[in-house]
Amino acid sequence: MTTAQDLIAAADAHCAPTYHPLPVVVATAEGAWLRDVAGRRYLDLLAGYSALNFGHCHPRLVDAAKRQLERVTLTSRAFHHDRFAAFCTELAELCGMEMVLPVNSGAEAVESAVKTARKWGYRVKGVPGEMAKIVVAGGNFHGRTTTVISFSTDPEARADFGPYTPGFQIVPYGDLTAMRAALTENTVAVLLEPIQGESGVIVPPEGYLPGVRELTRERNVLFVADEIQSGLGRTGRTFACEHEGVVPDLYVLGKALGGGILPVSAVVGGADVLGVFRPGEHGSTFGGNPLACAVALEVIAMLRSGEFQERAALLGERLHRQLAGLLGTGTVTAVRGRGLWAGVDIAPRIGTGRQVSERLMDRGVLVKDTHGSTIRIAPPLMISEDDLDWALEQLRGVLGV
Template sequence: MTAPAHTRTSDELIRAEEPVLAHNYHPLPVVVARAEGAWVEDVEGRRYLDMLAGYSALNFGHRHPALIEAAHHQLDRLTLTSRAFHNDRLAEFAERLARLTGQDMVLPMNTGAEAVESGIKVARKWAYEVKGVPADRATIVVAADNFHGRTTTIVSFSTDETARSGFGPFTPGFRIVPYNDLAAMEAAVDETTAAVLIEPIQGEAGVIVPDDGYLAGVRELTRRAGCLFVADEIQSGLGRTGRTLAVEHEDVVPDVVLLGKALGGGIVPVSAVVGSREVLGVLRPGEHGSTFGGNPLAAAVGTAVVELLESGEFQRRAAELGAVLREGLTALLGAGVVGFRSRGLWAGVDVDPAIGTGREISERLMREGILVKDTHGSTIRLAPPLTVTEDELRSAIGSLEKALAS
């Protein structure tokens, strides 16, 4: 893998961004020019092991051959019609995605935030038409420390002040309860509740894995209360945790599942709301839409992603290598790591604050040739592509040990 020649260095390109790009991100100072599998190269040709995988958008690595082939083939045929017409790729995508997730229907969208917004609309519509909640009275119960996106409606029920501050007035209709607290959730649910919307594992909060039985408890509570269980699997889904969906660890089937990130194979933005016919069947023409949602290119890539998951190979890899990751992190407890949470190939690692912030540790790892990203305080996230090898994974853990000791 050889990076293309550039006339400007990494430092020059970073400085060039400063006056022309909105400052809504604080990226690590690495300028990626080429990538393949679990590896990326910067403009100077330095190689890095990608242990972030685009926040799970790159579950199958960079430029997976089957996904690139599907995209190339479709680019030569048809890329967009809008949903004003049918296209020849959408039916297969919807059929196979519904079958993979154990659901009936699919609402294709583009980004994860769009999937969440769509899920909110569908839940409210269902509450009014099926449950009989009085008009404009529907509520949705959510969890504190959630991350579902950054649109104005979504930040209305965020507890992250960085995401919220300065963006009001906020959308009403949400009740926030502590995560992993069934009693608090039950107290918040009433006859106006359209849905409970939660992440099966909270990613942005630091890969917070709930207690065993929590997801099954949410399923039972929502069934008993006559409201929907909407699971945001945008980061946790599609193989990341060792199962197709994270809810499968407790044999739970939600009413609605929100998907994104890995569904586009790291090539195009693809998201989807998948759910039961009773729920998604409430939508009628004109009530919701997307010009690009379900476009032929997205459907072709999405179908190829589903095909990779149908074999179960990537779910098995995530489970097996997840045990290696957990073993390596356990060995670092007391040696700079004060705690961690993991499921499959996904971990939130709490570093001793005396050693450094999450940002500082991420920068040290970057200098060791490992790319990760911090979240809050001294926590870093590890989410390598599911194509990573055991040797690569062990090497990354060794680099983390070195970064903690430096």
């Protein structure tokens, strides 16, 4: 019988070491629960970095995928297919926008948004050739492609991958004064996460996002919101921008859009922005494929009910109320987040984020650390109250409170 240790050793031997996963080997999953190759159950509090907002193997999403698998899965964009128009129309409507640029991974969507902003800057705003600038925030995480890491402030993401792509300016996250000073006549876009996920679920100061939106309108600059992790119900609204009444020029979407079944991403915006493209200037063989559209259409239908957003808001209050009770115990130094999404900074005397993640794994709860001292909590939005309470009880046990 092949053991978990055997499978981990084989993966380590034959897979490039780009990740440091926890030593658990998942075999099956349903809802918020996973089962490893030995049959032990674990409660998933990571949800695929928010790709699994609706849980593992949600029946509606699995059925949508199965039905489409028996019909047609790929045509490329050389031809139309019968799910494409509905996908583009309904996703645009969900976002309150007009046009969709369908791609696959989140990083590909960010790259596509960068290209969109530059194209718009040259063709619409009139920025001189090769002079377009995009302003981003320190602590960002938008993916790991060469262009995207060029404006990362994470040394692990950048080191040894240069030369880097020019055309970006980094300012402190949450600092409107710095943002105002950075915008020039050649600025074509501001690209931000409404909540920074990989940095530890960093929520900006109240008024920051509306302030950025006002500045970008004043300066004729696009506001691009990377809602790949924060969007599609995670924070208690369809989009995190909604909490402050902000509507960007472009949404960048991914992760949960594919229902945890396959990669689906998109850039969504107005026709005045996405309409700058001409045939042949951008493309993706698998972007908007029939299988992706079928699953994403079911995701959109589920979001339209408002059920998942409401659940994230209500359970989020429960989550943050219990996490707030850890402050002052000497075990955690900070708690941040919104909805069913939290970053918890672990006190050094307790251990690193990795060590706490491993101790939780031993108790049947799966989370993931980031930036050394932080653990992230982001369960599927359909998690039960009892399961959430049990997971937090395990966290208290690990912390000794």
